[in-house]
Amino acid sequence: MWAPFCPSMPRLPVAPPKPPFKPSLQLRYAPVFDFPAPRAFLWLPAIIAVTVFALLWGSGAGNARVEGAPIQPSPYGTGKAIKSGNGQEKDEFNSGLRVSPYALSILIGVLTIGLQVLLKLMSRQPPANKSHGLIREDLVWWLDWVIAAVVAFMVLALNRADDHEVMTTEQVLTLVFVFISGLTGIPTMVRNFGYDTAHDPPALRTGRGIVLPNLAGAVILLATVVAGAQLAG
């Protein structure tokens, strides 16, 4: 940098480039997914495929009917004929791409954790000679699912606040109760039962720290999405 201004300045010795480190166990203990973090984009098609599958699974594609044929009742509501803009008759509930509540909950769950893991894969610098930097804490998904459930339900509820017929008071209260008990119970349970405290720092247990809370979070998400689908009509 200073050389053009101080030609007499002695040049600092430049260290020769180090040869790339190649552990001898690399082949024997080859990582399962041997690709660098930026190529984690390879997961994107899989996520998109799951999304499309979930959409089509619950879509109204199977409810297409022959023009003029009687309209079958939709599983999502009472199918009734309405006039579209060009005067053609169509089924109000079967006319567009529809997603079943279960497909929607799978979609939200998979997208939430898929994108989260993908972004972590892309953003985290893996250790030397390792393909990814994921740790066990990254498998704690119940947090994201419960948060997604609460936020999604609040948005849907606010959006449909004027409609008093889509959910009964008892159902709304049950859902609020689910949120309150879930948001207080699951974190407390994980803190008390989810860690192996024999060592410092405590290690996250597989069953009680990861799988069971994930299961509880997924069930809460499922109930919320089903209720949200009902709210959204």
Add this chain to the structure above:
Amino acid sequence: MMRFEKTFAVIATAVSVVASLRLVADFLGPSSAVLAGVGTAGLVAIASGAGLWLVGQRFIDRYAHFIELRQEYFESRGKRQKSEAVQSFQMDLDVFNTEVVPSFRDAGVERTKARMLELIDHLNLTPRDADAEREFVNRTAADESLSRGERVELIVRGVAKTADELEPATIREPPSS
């Protein structure tokens, strides 16, 4: 207070899950709710299992890598050379406790034993040391007085101790049995 907190946590979680399933049954019908519940449980179990396998595989590989590099380091100490490998690779005790040991626990006693025997074969130990290590692994794996988790942990810590005699040691004592 602590007992109350634990009881509350279990009851609140169970109640929220049961109430969620009841809501699903309200909206979808009982048979669909059962299918949805079973499907959700299956999907979560598969996804969590796949994630645990992926992360566990990484840390088990990393552990084997660590042991091998430390062995290289101890071999090179006699030549007064510090291996670049050791400089470029570190495993601290936190990672060992929170990632490596749980990953081996997930793998189970038999897989841990097989992996350790394979690793011992690969290490450049003297025949006497290698035999002692194999004997330690086999004896610990067969020790019925310990739980499966304790056996795995003892094996992992014990083999790590083999290559962990001097600085820059980060893996310390095996648990007192």
